[in-house]
Amino acid sequence: MPKKNGNPTKAIAPLAISEYAIVKINPAQIRALIADLPDTRIDPVRDLDRVGIPTGGGQFWTIPTLDDAEPVKEILGVIVAVQSARAYWPGAFQSGGQPPSCVSADGITGEGDPGGECVDCEFARFGSSEKTSSRGQACKSVLRIFVIRPQSAFLPLVVNLPPTSLADARKYLFRLLNAGTSYHGVVTRLTLTAAQNADGVAYSKGALQYVATLDPREQTIIEQYRKQFLPILAATPPTREDYPEDE
Numbered sequence: 718m719p720k721k722n723g724n725p726t727k728a729i730a731p732l733a734i735s736e737y738a739i740v741k742i743n744p745a746q747i748r749a750l751i752a753d754l755p756d757t758r759i760d761p762v763r764d765l766d767r768v769g770i771p772t773g774g775g776q777f778w779t780i781p782t783l784d785d786a787e788p789v790k791e792i793l794g795v796i797v798a799v800q801s802a803r804a805y806w807p808g809a810f811q812s813g814g815q816p817p818s819c820v821s822a823d824g825i826t827g828e829g830d831p832g833g834e835c836v837d838c839e840f841a842r843f844g845s846s847e848k849t850s851s852r853g854q855a856c857k858s859v860l861r862i863f864v865i866r867p868q869s870a871f872l873p874l875v876v877n878l879p880p881t882s883l884a885d886a887r888k889y890l891f892r893l894l895n896a897g898t899s900y901h902g903v904v905t906r907l908t909l910t911a912a913q914n915a916d917g918v919a920y921s922k923g924a925l926q927y928v929a930t931l932d933p934r935e936q937t938i939i940e941q942y943r944k945q946f947l948p949i950l951a952a953t954p955p956t957r958e959d960y961p962e963d964e
Contacts, residue, residue: 734795734935738870739942750871765863767875768792770882774911774919780874792907793928794866796900797873797943799890803827805840805856824858853880860886864907865942873946876907882923889925901943902936904928 734740766781777788801824804817819829819840827835835841840856858880863873878886890900906926913919931939 732867734931734938737865737867739865740938742870765872765875767877769877770879770921770923771909772920774913774921776909776911776921778876778907778909790908792864792866792874792876793904794864794869794874795903795931795939796862796905797865797939797946798863799900800861800863801825802859802861803835803841803856804859805829819856827856858883862886862907863946864905865939876923878923881912881920886923886925889927893927898930901939903930 768778768780771777771779777790778792780787780789780792800822803819803821803824805819805827806815806817817829819827819832821827821835825835827833827838831838831840835856838856839845841854843854845855846853860878860883862876862878864876865873889905893900893903904927906928908924908926909921910924911919912922
């Protein structure tokens with residue numbers, strides 16, 4: 718629950734996966750809860766709680782709760798899935814409900830105008846942004862990270878990492894691979910660091926840190942969960958809400 722005095726919560730101590738809420742709830746109870754919903758299909762964008770990078774160099778995540786939102790210094794849990802995506806809005810990048818002209822649910826192939834292979838698209842080049850003095854891409858990338866936290870009974874939290882956080886996130890994932898493990902075989906800590914662009918504008922970057930490796934029994938628990946969850950996770954294109962104003 719949120720802290721009524723507005724103070725961010727303390728860092729979460731790592732827990733064995735056997736202590737996570739998801740492995741303590743009866744699978745039959747989960748199925749009953751889902752069956753009781755008016756629409757049992759889960760849309761990763763519409764239905765799951767999402768957390769984005771704060772603007773202005775903020776260093777606290779804002780986690781949705783039942784009755785409010787809770788500021789936390791870090792997000793701790795097991796990453797059960799990652800999804801790359803891209804979206805292009807013509808003109809200066811502004812808030813609003815306009816759908817993108819071109820989207821890619823896999824970060825590889827775009828659909829719409831102009832569409833085609835993202836790697837060859839002029840709008841995916843750095844410096845193509847129409848925002849004044851921007852060196853960014855007009856077609857923006859986002860990496861969705863699906864995290865099972867200790868308190869997650871079934872559904873993961875979706876953490877959206879925008880273009881400025883992608884390089885470090887990819888390095889973390891590839892370092893795990895080089896160490897002979899996978900992102901879903903470890904506990905990961907997600908934090909925020911403050912940075913400045915070449916124009917002196919402050920922004921926040923997401924940072925991923927290794928915490929611990931799951932033991933074989935814990936890895937089996939997560940693999941069983943992934944078998945249930947991954948078929949639910951459709952390739953869903955990004956929306957404007959996936960990007961902070963700083964981008």
